[in-house]
Amino acid sequence: MMMRDKPVLTGAPGTKFQLAAPVMTESAPADATAMPKLRISHMNFYYGNFRALADINLDFPENQITAIIGPSGCGKSTLLRTLDRMNDLVPKTRLEGQVLLDGEDIYAPNVDVVNIRRRVGMVFQRPNPFPKSIYDNIAYGPRLLGIRSKKILDEVVESSLRRAALWEEVRGKLHQSALALSGGQQQRLCIARTIAVEPEVVLMDEPCSALDPVATLKIEDLMRDLRNNYTIIIVTHNMQQAARVSDFTAMMMMRPDGAGEMVEFDRTRVIFTNPKDKRTEDYVTGRFG
Amino acid sequence: MPRTMLEHSIGRLQTQLLEFGARVQHVIGQSMDALKTRDRALAEAIIQNDAQLNETRFRLEDECYILLATQQPAAGDLREIVSILLSAIELERIADHAKNLAEITIHMGAEPLLKPLIDLPRMAELAQVMLGRALDAFARGDAQAAEAVAAMDDDIDNLYKQIFRELMSFIVEDPRTVTRAMNLLFAAHNIERIGDCITNITERVVYAKTGRLQELNVGTEVS
Numbered sequence: 001m002m003m004r005d006k007p008v009l010t011g012a013p014g015t016k017f018q019l020a021a022p023v024m025t026e027s028a029p030a031d032a033t034a035m036p037k038l039r040i041s042h043m044n045f046y047y048g049n050f051r052a053l054a055d056i057n058l059d060f061p062e063n064q065i066t067a068i069i070g071p072s073g074c075g076k077s078t079l080l081r082t083l084d085r086m087n088d089l090v091p092k093t094r095l096e097g098q099v100l101l102d103g104e105d106i107y108a109p110n111v112d113v114v115n116i117r118r119r120v121g122m123v124f125q126r127p128n129p130f131p132k133s134i135y136d137n138i139a140y141g142p143r144l145l146g147i148r149s150k151k152i153l154d155e156v157v158e159s160s161l162r163r164a165a166l167w168e169e170v171r172g173k174l175h176q177s178a179l180a181l182s183g184g185q186q187q188r189l190c191i192a193r194t195i196a197v198e199p200e201v202v203l204m205d206e207p208c209s210a211l212d213p214v215a216t217l218k219i220e221d222l223m224r225d226l227r228n229n230y231t232i233i234i235v236t237h238n239m240q241q242a243a244r245v246s247d248f249t250a251m252m253m254m255r256p257d258g259a260g261e262m263v264e265f266d267r268t269r270v271i272f273t274n275p276k277d278k279r280t281e282d283y284v285t286g287r288f289g
Numbered sequence: 290m291p292r293t294m295l296e297h298s299i300g301r302l303q304t305q306l307l308e309f310g311a312r313v314q315h316v317i318g319q320s321m322d323a324l325k326t327r328d329r330a331l332a333e334a335i336i337q338n339d340a341q342l343n344e345t346r347f348r349l350e351d352e353c354y355i356l357l358a359t360q361q362p363a364a365g366d367l368r369e370i371v372s373i374l375l376s377a378i379e380l381e382r383i384a385d386h387a388k389n390l391a392e393i394t395i396h397m398g399a400e401p402l403l404k405p406l407i408d409l410p411r412m413a414e415l416a417q418v419m420l421g422r423a424l425d426a427f428a429r430g431d432a433q434a435a436e437a438v439a440a441m442d443d444d445i446d447n448l449y450k451q452i453f454r455e456l457m458s459f460i461v462e463d464p465r466t467v468t469r470a471m472n473l474l475f476a477a478h479n480i481e482r483i484g485d486c487i488t489n490i491t492e493r494v495v496y497a498k499t500g501r502l503q504e505l506n507v508g509t510e511v512s
Contacts, residue, residue, distance in 0.1 A: 285292065
C-alpha cells in the first residue's frame, strides 16, 4: 500500500497539502502481469553511425527499484538517458523503437519533452546543486512551473526536504548556500530538488559514487523509502549496492560490435543467488575480465 | 582470472569438509563396533573425541562466516559456501548421534543382548556407505548423484521399522525386556537420524549446483 502527498503544483486556491511525511509502507510485490511504468521496446540507439544500444527490450515495474549493472562502456548510462530524452541534447543521436511511459511513447511526435523530464527526473553522479540557497534550489522547479505563492513554495520545499531525509539538517539554514553542504547532503538536496516537481520516475546515474560510505548508506535508505511513491531506476558500478538496494536487476554487456545489449533481467535475489546466464554469473561473481 | 583468493578459500573449505566427513564416517563405524563388541573403553574414547569434532565444525563454520562477511560472494560462490556451512553442521550432528550410540553402549553395561545384532550393524554400514557417496557427490558437484544417494535413506528407514516392530513384539511378549529393548531401539533411532542428516547434506549438494531448494526423498514418517 502506498500513500502519495496530494498534488500541489496546480497553484489552485484551497489545495490541501499535508506537511507530515507520508506513511511509508512496503509496496506490494511487483505483479508480473501488471503494466510496467516504463517499457523499452526493440530499442536501437545510435551516436551517428555507431550503434550504442542493440535491440533492448526491458520493463521497469512501478514503485520498484531496478538496478542496471554491467561492465564499463556497455551502454548503461546511454540507456538511462533514453528514458528522459537527455540524449536529445547530444548531436547526431538517433533512436529506433519505443520508450513507453504508462503505455505512451515518449518519442512520439509532438510529445512535450519538458513535461517528460518533469515526470521522469534525473539525479546525476556528482551532486550538482545550483549556486543558490537551499530554498531556491528546491523552489526552482516549482517556480518554473508557475507556482508563485510563497505559502505553497514553503510547503513544497519542506515536503521535498523531508522526503529526501534532509529537512532536520537544514531547516534552520534554508537561505544559506547549497554549496556549503557536505557531498552527501548536496546529493540529498538534488534528490529533493528532483522530487519537488512531483515526478513519477526517478533516474539515478551512479548517485553514490562520489560519496563516502556513510552518505552512501543514507542515500540507499532514502531510495528504499522513496520507492513507495516513485519508480526508481539506478545505474551503478557497485554490485553490492545493486544487491542491497534494488528489487530488480538488469544485466547489460557490450557485444563484439561495441553495442550494448540486455543479457538478463530478473528479481535481484535471483540475479545474485542463481542467475540463468553464465555472463551474469561471471559478472556478479567478479570473474568477468 | 579475478577472485583467485576466493577460489582458493572455497577450495580449502571443500577439502576441509571432505576430511571432516571422512572422520565422521569413521566414527559411525567405531560406535557400532563398540556396541557389537560391548567395548566400554572404545565407547568412552568416542565420547571424549566428540569435542574435537565439534571444534572442527566451529572452525569450518567460522571460516564460512568470514568469507561471507569479507568477500561478498554471490551466485555459485554464495551457494557453495552456504552449502559447506550447513553440511558442516549436519556432519557434527551425525557425530553427536554416533556419540549417543557410544553412550548407549556404556549404559547397557554387561547386560545380555536381547537378540543378536544383525539389522543394527546393517543400518550403520548403510549409513557409512551413504555418507561416503554423499561426500563423493559433494566433491564432484554432482546433483544427480546426490539425489540418488538420498534414496538410500529409504533402506535405512525400512530397517528401522523392522527393528521397531521386532522390539515391540519382544516387549509385548515379555514386558521385563522393555529396558533392553528400548536401549536397542534408541540405538536404531540414532542411526535412522544419521540417515536423515546425510539426506540433508545431499540437499545442499543439489542447491550448490543448481540453486534448487527442495526436500529429497520425501517418504513416510518413521517416527
